[in-house]
Amino acid sequence: QLQLQESRPGLVKPSETLSLTCTVSGGSTSSSSFYWGWVRQPPGKGLEWIGSIHYGGSTYYNPSLVSRVTISVDTAKNQFSLQLSSVTAADTAMYYCARQRKGITVFGVVIDIDYWGQGTLVTVSS
Amino acid sequence: DIQMTQSPSSLSASVGDRVTITCRASQGVSDYLAWFQQKPGKAPKSLIYAASSLQSGVPSKFSGSGYGTDFTLTISSLQPEDFATYYCQQYKSFPLTFGGGTKVEIK
Numbered sequence: 730q731l732q733l734q735e736s737r738p739g740l741v742k743p744s745e746t747l748s749l750t751c752t753v754s755g756g757s758t759s760s761s762s763f764y765w766g767w768v769r770q771p772p773g774k775g776l777e778w779i780g781s782i783h784y785g786g787s788t789y790y791n792p793s794l795v796s797r798v799t800i801s802v803d804t805a806k807n808q809f810s811l812q813l814s815s816v817t818a819a820d821t822a823m824y825y826c827a828r829q830r831k832g833i834t835v836f837g838v839v840i841d842i843d844y845w846g847q848g849t850l851v852t853v854s855s
Numbered sequence: 856d857i858q859m860t861q862s863p864s865s866l867s868a869s870v871g872d873r874v875t876i877t878c879r880a881s882q883g884v885s886d887y888l889a890w891f892q893q894k895p896g897k898a899p900k901s902l903i904y905a906a907s908s909l910q911s912g913v914p915s916k917f918s919g920s921g922y923g924t925d926f927t928l929t930i931s932s933l934q935p936e937d938f939a940t941y942y943c944q945q946y947k948s949f950p951l952t953f954g955g956g957t958k959v960e961i962k
Contacts, residue, residue, distance in 0.1 A: 768899075776891075776899065776942055778951040791950040792856075825898055834887075841889050841946050843910060845898040 731755040733826050733846035741820075741853050747813040751826030751846055752806075759784045759804040764829040764840045767800065767811045769822040770848075777822075781829055781840055782809060789840075816853045823848045857881050857945050861954035867962040872933045876957045878926040878943035887947035890919055890928045893956075894939045902941075903928065933959070 736750040751765070758765055766781035780790035782800045790798050794813070802809040813820060825848045829840035858881035868874050878888070886906035891899040901910045903919040906926055916931045930937055938961055943954040 775955050776944070776953040778944075778953070781951075789949045793950070830904075834885075836885070836887075836947055839887050839946050840951075841887070841901075841904045842891075842899075842944075843901050843904070845900065848898045 731828065731844050733828065733844060735824060735826050735846045735849040737849050738851060741816055741851060742855050743817055743853055744815055747811070747816050747820065747851055747853075749811045749824055749826075749849065749851070750808050751810070752808050753828075754807070756828065757804075758802050758807050758809055761785070762831055764789075764831055765800075765802060765809040766827045766829050766840070766842070768825045768827055768842075768845075769820075770825070771819075771822045779811065779813075779824075783831065787838075789838075818853050821851065821853045823850050856950055857884060857948060857952050859943055859945055859952050859954035861941075861943055861957050863957060864955065865958040865960060867960045868933050869962045870933055870935060872962075874930045874933050874937075874959060876928045876941055876943075876959075878921075878928070878954050880924045880926075880945055883923045884945040884947040886922050887945060888919070888921065888926050889944045889946060890917075891942045891944065892937075892939045893942065899942065930959075935961075 764781040767779040799812045826846040827842045828844040832839045888906045890903040893899040907919045
Protein backbone atom coordinates (compact mmCIF):
# COMPACT_ATOMS: atom_id res chain seq x y z
CA GLN A 730 0.00 0.00 0.00
CA LEU A 731 1.41 3.35 -1.03
CA GLN A 732 2.10 5.76 1.80
CA LEU A 733 3.29 9.34 1.66
CA GLN A 734 4.65 11.03 4.77
CA GLU A 735 5.51 14.71 5.01
CA SER A 736 8.26 15.95 7.29
CA ARG A 737 7.29 18.33 10.08
CA PRO A 738 9.05 21.71 10.02
CA GLY A 739 6.28 23.31 12.11
CA LEU A 740 7.25 26.97 12.55
CA VAL A 741 9.06 29.06 9.95
CA LYS A 742 10.02 32.71 10.39
CA PRO A 743 8.92 35.36 7.91
CA SER A 744 11.33 35.90 5.00
CA GLU A 745 12.92 32.49 5.58
CA THR A 746 12.66 29.38 3.42
CA LEU A 747 10.13 26.66 4.11
CA SER A 748 11.52 23.18 3.45
CA LEU A 749 9.43 20.02 3.39
CA THR A 750 10.21 16.45 2.42
CA CYS A 751 7.78 13.70 1.46
CA THR A 752 8.93 10.14 2.02
CA VAL A 753 7.35 7.53 -0.21
CA SER A 754 6.85 3.93 0.87
CA GLY A 755 5.14 1.15 -1.04
CA GLY A 756 6.00 2.83 -4.34
CA SER A 757 8.92 4.31 -6.23
CA THR A 758 9.66 7.94 -7.05
CA SER A 759 11.61 6.65 -10.06
CA SER A 760 8.52 5.23 -11.72
CA SER A 761 7.95 6.76 -15.14
CA SER A 762 4.17 6.57 -14.62
CA PHE A 763 3.91 9.19 -11.92
CA TYR A 764 4.53 12.76 -10.97
CA TRP A 765 4.97 13.81 -7.35
CA GLY A 766 3.36 16.98 -6.20
CA TRP A 767 2.51 19.43 -3.44
CA VAL A 768 -0.85 20.99 -2.55
CA ARG A 769 -1.55 23.40 0.27
CA GLN A 770 -4.59 24.54 2.21
CA PRO A 771 -4.66 27.67 4.37
CA PRO A 772 -6.67 27.26 7.58
CA GLY A 773 -10.38 27.17 6.79
CA LYS A 774 -9.82 27.66 3.06
CA GLY A 775 -9.64 25.64 -0.14
CA LEU A 776 -6.92 23.70 -1.91
CA GLU A 777 -4.11 25.23 -3.96
CA TRP A 778 -1.77 23.24 -6.20
CA ILE A 779 1.86 24.28 -5.73
CA GLY A 780 3.75 22.18 -8.24
CA SER A 781 4.75 18.71 -9.42
CA ILE A 782 7.88 16.86 -10.50
CA HIS A 783 8.73 13.75 -12.50
CA TYR A 784 11.87 11.77 -11.69
CA GLY A 785 13.11 12.50 -15.20
CA GLY A 786 13.32 16.17 -14.25
CA SER A 787 10.14 17.60 -15.72
CA THR A 788 8.52 20.10 -13.37
CA TYR A 789 5.37 22.18 -13.38
CA TYR A 790 4.79 25.06 -10.97
CA ASN A 791 1.87 27.28 -10.13
CA PRO A 792 2.62 30.66 -11.77
CA SER A 793 1.45 32.37 -8.58
CA LEU A 794 4.37 30.78 -6.71
CA VAL A 795 6.94 30.02 -9.40
CA SER A 796 9.37 32.74 -8.38
CA ARG A 797 9.63 31.25 -4.88
CA VAL A 798 9.19 27.50 -5.37
CA THR A 799 11.59 24.65 -6.04
CA ILE A 800 10.54 21.01 -6.09
CA SER A 801 13.16 18.29 -6.29
CA VAL A 802 13.26 14.50 -6.17
CA ASP A 803 15.80 12.14 -4.61
CA THR A 804 15.15 8.71 -6.04
CA ALA A 805 17.90 7.12 -3.94
CA LYS A 806 16.06 8.11 -0.77
CA ASN A 807 12.63 7.70 -2.39
CA GLN A 808 11.74 11.24 -1.37
CA PHE A 809 10.73 14.48 -2.99
CA SER A 810 11.00 17.94 -1.51
CA LEU A 811 9.49 21.39 -1.53
CA GLN A 812 11.30 24.64 -0.90
CA LEU A 813 9.34 27.89 -0.68
CA SER A 814 11.42 31.00 -0.16
CA SER A 815 10.64 34.39 1.34
CA VAL A 816 7.63 33.12 3.25
CA THR A 817 5.01 35.37 4.79
CA ALA A 818 2.01 34.75 7.00
CA ALA A 819 0.02 34.08 3.81
CA ASP A 820 2.03 30.87 3.40
CA THR A 821 0.67 29.46 6.65
CA ALA A 822 -1.18 26.31 5.62
CA MET A 823 -1.47 22.56 5.71
CA TYR A 824 0.91 21.21 3.12
CA TYR A 825 0.10 17.90 1.45
CA CYS A 826 2.28 15.78 -0.77
CA ALA A 827 0.62 13.67 -3.40
CA ARG A 828 1.21 11.10 -6.10
CA GLN A 829 -0.08 12.01 -9.53
CA ARG A 830 -0.64 9.58 -12.38
CA LYS A 831 0.81 10.71 -15.65
CA GLY A 832 -1.07 10.61 -18.93
CA ILE A 833 -0.17 11.81 -22.38
CA THR A 834 -3.00 13.33 -24.39
CA VAL A 835 -3.50 15.55 -27.40
CA PHE A 836 -3.41 18.42 -24.90
CA GLY A 837 -0.02 17.34 -23.56
CA VAL A 838 0.81 15.91 -20.16
CA VAL A 839 -2.07 15.44 -17.75
CA ILE A 840 -1.60 14.40 -14.14
CA ASP A 841 -4.29 13.44 -11.65
CA ILE A 842 -3.89 12.87 -7.93
CA ASP A 843 -4.58 9.37 -6.68
CA TYR A 844 -2.83 9.31 -3.30
CA TRP A 845 -2.33 12.00 -0.67
CA GLY A 846 -0.06 12.29 2.33
CA GLN A 847 -1.64 13.06 5.70
CA GLY A 848 -0.43 16.64 5.59
CA THR A 849 1.75 18.81 7.79
CA LEU A 850 0.89 22.21 9.25
CA VAL A 851 3.37 24.97 8.55
CA THR A 852 2.98 28.19 10.49
CA VAL A 853 4.86 31.31 9.44
CA SER A 854 5.42 33.51 12.45
CA SER A 855 8.23 35.35 14.19
CA ASP B 856 -5.96 29.86 -15.55
CA ILE B 857 -9.10 27.75 -15.65
CA GLN B 858 -11.51 28.77 -12.90
CA MET B 859 -13.56 26.04 -11.23
CA THR B 860 -16.88 27.01 -9.63
CA GLN B 861 -18.80 24.65 -7.39
CA SER B 862 -22.40 24.93 -6.34
CA PRO B 863 -23.80 24.97 -3.84
CA SER B 864 -21.06 26.01 -1.44
CA SER B 865 -22.88 24.09 1.27
CA LEU B 866 -25.94 21.92 1.62
CA SER B 867 -27.86 20.15 4.34
CA ALA B 868 -29.14 16.66 3.72
CA SER B 869 -30.47 13.67 5.59
CA VAL B 870 -29.14 10.13 5.76
CA GLY B 871 -30.48 8.27 2.75
CA ASP B 872 -30.84 11.36 0.57
CA ARG B 873 -29.52 11.54 -2.98
CA VAL B 874 -27.10 14.44 -3.22
CA THR B 875 -25.78 16.18 -6.33
CA ILE B 876 -22.92 18.69 -6.43
CA THR B 877 -22.15 20.75 -9.52
CA CYS B 878 -18.79 21.94 -10.81
CA ARG B 879 -18.38 24.33 -13.73
CA ALA B 880 -15.14 25.14 -15.53
CA SER B 881 -14.47 28.56 -17.05
CA GLN B 882 -13.35 26.81 -20.23
CA GLY B 883 -13.59 23.28 -21.54
CA VAL B 884 -11.51 20.66 -19.74
CA SER B 885 -12.67 17.64 -21.74
CA ASP B 886 -13.06 14.93 -19.09
CA TYR B 887 -9.92 15.82 -17.13
CA LEU B 888 -11.88 16.39 -13.97
CA ALA B 889 -11.38 14.87 -10.53
CA TRP B 890 -13.40 14.87 -7.31
CA PHE B 891 -12.03 14.70 -3.77
CA GLN B 892 -13.60 14.21 -0.35
CA GLN B 893 -12.16 15.89 2.73
CA LYS B 894 -13.29 15.26 6.29
CA PRO B 895 -12.44 17.72 9.07
CA GLY B 896 -8.82 17.53 10.13
CA LYS B 897 -8.00 14.95 7.47
CA ALA B 898 -6.24 14.90 4.13
CA PRO B 899 -8.33 14.89 0.99
CA LYS B 900 -9.23 11.52 -0.47
CA SER B 901 -9.40 10.90 -4.18
CA LEU B 902 -12.85 9.73 -5.29
CA ILE B 903 -13.18 10.14 -9.05
CA TYR B 904 -10.91 10.84 -12.01
CA ALA B 905 -11.61 11.34 -15.70
CA ALA B 906 -14.98 12.82 -14.70
CA SER B 907 -16.65 9.46 -14.09
CA SER B 908 -14.08 6.78 -13.15
CA LEU B 909 -13.99 5.65 -9.54
CA GLN B 910 -10.65 5.47 -7.79
CA SER B 911 -9.79 2.03 -6.48
CA GLY B 912 -11.72 1.18 -3.35
CA VAL B 913 -14.29 3.97 -3.68
CA PRO B 914 -17.85 2.69 -3.19
CA SER B 915 -20.25 2.74 -6.10
CA LYS B 916 -22.64 5.09 -4.30
CA PHE B 917 -20.38 7.83 -5.65
CA SER B 918 -20.71 8.67 -9.32
CA GLY B 919 -19.51 11.44 -11.56
CA SER B 920 -20.61 12.72 -14.91
CA GLY B 921 -20.05 15.54 -17.33
CA TYR B 922 -17.80 16.73 -20.12
CA GLY B 923 -16.40 20.02 -21.24
CA THR B 924 -17.46 22.66 -18.73
CA ASP B 925 -20.23 21.11 -16.63
CA PHE B 926 -19.78 18.25 -14.20
CA THR B 927 -21.67 16.62 -11.35
CA LEU B 928 -20.83 14.43 -8.39
CA THR B 929 -23.71 12.35 -7.08
CA ILE B 930 -23.97 10.41 -3.84
CA SER B 931 -26.82 7.98 -4.31
CA SER B 932 -27.74 7.40 -0.67
CA LEU B 933 -26.02 9.65 1.84
CA GLN B 934 -24.52 7.88 4.84
CA PRO B 935 -23.09 9.36 8.06
CA GLU B 936 -19.52 8.83 6.83
CA ASP B 937 -20.22 10.92 3.71
CA PHE B 938 -20.64 14.19 5.57
CA ALA B 939 -17.57 16.10 4.40
CA THR B 940 -16.38 18.78 2.01
CA TYR B 941 -16.09 17.86 -1.65
CA TYR B 942 -13.76 19.51 -4.16
CA CYS B 943 -13.54 19.27 -7.91
CA GLN B 944 -10.27 19.85 -9.76
CA GLN B 945 -9.35 20.19 -13.42
CA TYR B 946 -6.15 18.69 -14.71
CA LYS B 947 -6.41 19.43 -18.40
CA SER B 948 -3.96 22.30 -18.17
CA PHE B 949 -1.52 23.93 -15.81
CA PRO B 950 -1.91 25.39 -13.28
CA LEU B 951 -4.08 22.66 -11.84
CA THR B 952 -7.05 24.35 -10.21
CA PHE B 953 -9.63 23.36 -7.62
CA GLY B 954 -13.18 24.42 -7.01
CA GLY B 955 -13.98 26.23 -3.78
CA GLY B 956 -15.57 23.19 -2.18
CA THR B 957 -19.05 22.04 -1.21
CA LYS B 958 -19.68 21.25 2.43
CA VAL B 959 -22.26 18.52 2.96
CA GLU B 960 -23.82 18.80 6.41
CA ILE B 961 -26.36 16.81 8.37
CA LYS B 962 -29.91 18.14 8.29
